[in-house]
Amino acid sequence: MLTQITSLTKNGLRDWLIQRVSAIILVLYLAFILGFIIGHHPIGFQEWYALFHHTGMKAFTILALLSLMLHSWVGVWTVLTDYVPNKALQGILIILMILAFVTYFVWAIAILWS
Amino acid sequence: MLKGPRNTRIIDLPKYRLPITGIVSILHRISGVLLFLFIPFVLWLLHHSLISQQEFLLVKDFMGSFTISIFIWIVLSALWYHTIAGIKHLLMDMDYFEGKRSGAIASTIVMLLGIAGVIAIGVWILC
Numbered sequence: 507m508l509t510q511i512t513s514l515t516k517n518g519l520r521d522w523l524i525q526r527v528s529a530i531i532l533v534l535y536l537a538f539i540l541g542f543i544i545g546h547h548p549i550g551f552q553e554w555y556a557l558f559h560h561t562g563m564k565a566f567t568i569l570a571l572l573s574l575m576l577h578s579w580v581g582v583w584t585v586l587t588d589y590v591p592n593k594a595l596q597g598i599l600i601i602l603m604i605l606a607f608v609t610y611f612v613w614a615i616a617i618l619w620s
Numbered sequence: 621m622l623k624g625p626r627n628t629r630i631i632d633l634p635k636y637r638l639p640i641t642g643i644v645s646i647l648h649r650i651s652g653v654l655l656f657l658f659i660p661f662v663l664w665l666l667h668h669s670l671i672s673q674q675e676f677l678l679v680k681d682f683m684g685s686f687t688i689s690i691f692i693w694i695v696l697s698a699l700w701y702h703t704i705a706g707i708k709h710l711l712m713d714m715d716y717f718e719g720k721r722s723g724a725i726a727s728t729i730v731m732l733l734g735i736a737g738v739i740a741i742g743v744w745i746l747c
Contacts, residue, residue: 526713529706536699551669551676558670578656585649603656610659617667 508593512600514579525580528573535570564618571614575607644727647734648705651698658695693745700737705730 514521546553557563582603590596628636638646669679682688708730712718717726 526710529710533703533706536703551673554676555670574659578652578659581649581652582656585653606659610663613663613667617663617670 508597509587512587512597513583514576521580521583524576528577531573532570532577535566535573538566558618567614567618571611575611579603579607639724640727640731641723644705644708644730648702648709651702651705654694654698655702658691658698661691662695689745693742696741696745697738700741701734704733704737 510516514524542553542557543549558567583600586596586599590599665679665683668675670676683692708717708726711726712723717723
């Protein structure tokens with residue numbers, strides 16, 4: 507029961523799909539960042555700041571971050587439910603993970619819009 | 621005495637030989653957990669790199685210091701490995717490399733690419 511309610515969507519197939527879609531978004535984001543850094547080598551503050559100041563980049567970053575949260579929710583959940591047999595501890599760790607995500611997300615918004 | 625299948629106990633693990641496919645799989649999990657744990661570190665770097673010109677240069681210096689370079693090496697290595705092992709996973713979703721032999725070959729390729737990437741990233745960062 508606990509194992510079910512702490513999973514991302516309570517539906518294995520949907521978790522699976524979200525895991526894949528978010529993975530592809532993350533690869534695209536990483537490839538873009540890597541390409542930008544290599545293309546502007548050695549990277550300076552001006553280009554770096556301008557990049558993250560751009561609205562499109564802010565949207566892409568939020569999308570990537572959202573993907574990262576969903577992706578790691580499914581991943582960490584899979585690992586915890588496999589290796590932590592104690593249900594109480596398992597539940598506590600998953601809840602801590604979710605709280606961490608919320609914190610990271612608010613932090614990221616603050617970084618991008620300040 | 622009933623002798624049916626039972627769960628593998630942790631204490632018995634050394635008795636099993638983990639095939640290459642299993643090694644690639646467990647490293648995919650370990651690298652994923654590592655990346656999850658390093659999220660705040662990366663966010664912290666991003667935060668400070670965007671505050672001002674001075675902070676940006678401080679972050680650059682900080683990332684160049686030996687101890688932090690090691691952490692950056694670990695993060696980028698985990699990221700590289702997790703990505704290529706993940707791509708293999710996506711290919712397996714499309715029914716490739718699911719045979720015993722093809723799976724082992726694909727896993728060996730991931731392993732070799734992984735090792736090469738970790739070394740290359742290390743040379744790039746530390747030299």
